Amino acid sequence: MTTTEPTHRTGRAPHAGGEDRPTVEITFERYTVEELYRIAVTAPRLALAPDVAAKIEAGGRYIERISGEDRHIYGVNTGFGSLCETRIDPAEMVDLQHKHLVSHACGVGDLVPERISRLAMLVKLLTFRAGYSGITLETVERLLELWNADVIPAVPKKGSVGASGDLAPLAHLALPVIGLGRVHVRGEVVEAAGALAELGLQPLRLRPKEGLALTNGVQYINALAVDSVVRCGELIGSADLTASLSIQGFSCADTFYQRILHETSLHPERGAVAANLRNLLEGSNHHTLPGCNIAQEDPYSFRCVPQVHGAVRQTYAHVRTVIEQECNSVSDNPLFFPEHDRVILGGNLHGESTAFALDFLAIAMSELANIAERRTYQLLSGQHGLPDFLAPRPGLDSGLMVAQYTSAALVNENKVLATPASIDTIPTCQLQEDHVSMGATSAYKLDTILDNCEYVLAIELLAAAQAIDLNEELRTSEWAARVLREFRARVPRLDEDRQTSIDIERSRDHLRTHRAAWAAALA
Structure with a gap:
C-alpha cells in the first residue's frame, strides 16, 4: 500500500496565478492509481508529450477526411443511441455535437468535489491519448488550458448508469469547452462563460464526433x-x-x-x-x-x-x-483506426469491470x-x-x-x-x-x-x-x-x-x- 513516486517526465512552468508549479507530461506510459490521484490533488500543469499530440492530431484529421463520405458513421453523421440509423445532413453535423452535449447534461444532486472532476478530466485525457476517439488536438488542448488555469468543470453527482458511457456527468464535464455549465474557480463555483471570458478564451465549436468523444466512456466512475x-x-x-x-x-x-x-x-x-x-x-x-x-x-x-x-x-x-x-x-465508441482505415463499433463504453470491482470492494x-x-x-x-x-x-x-x-x-x-x-x-x-x-x-x-x-x-x-x-x-x-x-x-x-x-x-x-x-x- 505504499505509493510509487511518479516516473513521468516533469519540468517547471509558470502557474496561472504567477508562482511556479511542476508540469507533468501525459505520455503513453501506464499510470498507477496512486499517480493519477496525486496528479489530481496536487494539480500540476499538464502537457501532452509530442508523440501523444501527434497521435491525437492524426485521429482528428482522419475524422475530417471521412466525415464527408456517403456512409453511416455513428456519432459523426447519425443520431445517437437508438437514433443510430437516422442520417444527419452534412451541414448539421457540427450542430449535432453541440446539441449532444446540452441534451445529455442531465446530472442532478450535489456537485462532486473538485478533485473528482480533475480525476475525470485526467482519465479522459488518457483515453484521448491513443488517438482513436476522433477528437481534435484543439479540443484536447482546450481541456489542458482549463486545467492549467485552475478552471475545473463542476459536475453533478448523479445521473450515470455506467454504460453508453457516463453520459450525463461527462456532458457536464465537457460543457465549459463550449462556454456552458459551471466551473470551480478559486474555491467558488461560477458560470463557465464568465470564467472563459476572464481567460480570454472563446467557446469552441465542436467538430464531427467531438461531442460524443467527450461524453462516451466510463471515465467518471473510474475517477x-x-x-x-x-x-x-x-x-x-x-x-x-x-x-x-x-x-x-x-x-x-x-x-x-x-x-x-x-x-x-x-x-x-x-x-x-x-x-x-x-x-x-x-x-x-x-x-x-x-x-x-x-x-x-x-x-x-x-x-x-x-x-x-x-x-x-x-x-x-x-x-x-x-x-x-x-x-x-480506451473507453469510447466508436473507435477510429486511421492506420487501418477502419471505424469499429464496440462496447468499450460499458463499465461492468469497474462496477463489479467496486461492488466487490464494498463487500x-x-x-x-x-x-x-x-x-x-x-x-x-x-x-x-x-x-x-x-x-x-x-x-x-x-x-x-x-x-x-x-x-x-x-x-x-x-x-x-x-x-x-x-x-x-x-x-x-x-x-x-x-x-x-x-x-x-x-x-x-x-x-x-x-x-x-x-x-x-x-x-x-x-x-x-x-x-x-x-x-x-x-x-x-x-x-x-x-x-x-x-x-x-x-x-x-x-x-x-x-x-x-x-x-x-x-x-x-x-x-x-x-x-x-x-x-x-x-x-
Whole structure:
C-alpha cells in the first residue's frame, strides 16, 4: 500500500496565478492509481508529450477526411443511441455535437468535489491519448488550458448508469469547452462563460464526433474508483494499526500472528498482516498479563485478524489492478483506426469491470468495519480485567457504551449498502442500450461505506486507547506508545462521562490526518 513516486517526465512552468508549479507530461506510459490521484490533488500543469499530440492530431484529421463520405458513421453523421440509423445532413453535423452535449447534461444532486472532476478530466485525457476517439488536438488542448488555469468543470453527482458511457456527468464535464455549465474557480463555483471570458478564451465549436468523444466512456466512475481505491489502501493499513492497539488493550495471546503459523497458509496477504502485527506489537507484554485468556483462544475478531484483513487485502489488490487497467484503456465508441482505415463499433463504453470491482470492494470494506466493530464490542464487554464499557466508575459513568451503538449502526448501514448495484440493469434508449452496469451506484455506495468505515475505525481507536490506559500492568509496544502520545494530544483520556460525539469526531480527524502515513509504514 505504499505509493510509487511518479516516473513521468516533469519540468517547471509558470502557474496561472504567477508562482511556479511542476508540469507533468501525459505520455503513453501506464499510470498507477496512486499517480493519477496525486496528479489530481496536487494539480500540476499538464502537457501532452509530442508523440501523444501527434497521435491525437492524426485521429482528428482522419475524422475530417471521412466525415464527408456517403456512409453511416455513428456519432459523426447519425443520431445517437437508438437514433443510430437516422442520417444527419452534412451541414448539421457540427450542430449535432453541440446539441449532444446540452441534451445529455442531465446530472442532478450535489456537485462532486473538485478533485473528482480533475480525476475525470485526467482519465479522459488518457483515453484521448491513443488517438482513436476522433477528437481534435484543439479540443484536447482546450481541456489542458482549463486545467492549467485552475478552471475545473463542476459536475453533478448523479445521473450515470455506467454504460453508453457516463453520459450525463461527462456532458457536464465537457460543457465549459463550449462556454456552458459551471466551473470551480478559486474555491467558488461560477458560470463557465464568465470564467472563459476572464481567460480570454472563446467557446469552441465542436467538430464531427467531438461531442460524443467527450461524453462516451466510463471515465467518471473510474475517477470515483481511483479516489476510493486510494482511500481504501490507507484505511486497510490503519485497520492493522487499530487492531494492534485493541490486541494490547484486551491482553490477547501472541499466538495468532506468529510467522510459523502463517507459513502453513498459501495466502501471502495473511502473512503480510501477521508481519504487520508482529512489527506493531513488538515489545508489548500484552500476552503475559493476568487478564489473558488462559487457553489462548481469543475471540475471532482478534484471533482471525490476519485471515479477515488478509482477505480484504486480496480484494483490494484485485480491484486496484482492474481500475488501473480501466483508467489506462480506451473507453469510447466508436473507435477510429486511421492506420487501418477502419471505424469499429464496440462496447468499450460499458463499465461492468469497474462496477463489479467496486461492488466487490464494498463487500470487503464492509467486513473490515464489521470486524473492527466486534473488537470494539469486546473491549467494552468487561472481560480481560477491563471495566464495563471502559468507564473508570461503571454505573455512575456509562463510558463508551453508546459509542459502540453508533459503530453498530454504521456497520448495519454498510451491510445494506454492500448489496451489489451491478446485479441490476434498467434498459435505456428504446432498448438499444438494454444492459447497463449501474457502476455509478456502485461507486456512490462504496464512498458511503468508506465514510462509515472511517468512523468505525475511529471508534475502535478511541476504545483501544481507553483500554490501554485502564490496563495498568500493560507495557505497550513502541509503535503503540508513539501513536497514543499523538492521539492523547488530541483526545484526552476519559476519566468521567462527557459528550462522546466530540471525542469520536476528534478521533476520526486524527485517523484522517495519519492514515496515509500509517499505511505507508506498514507492509
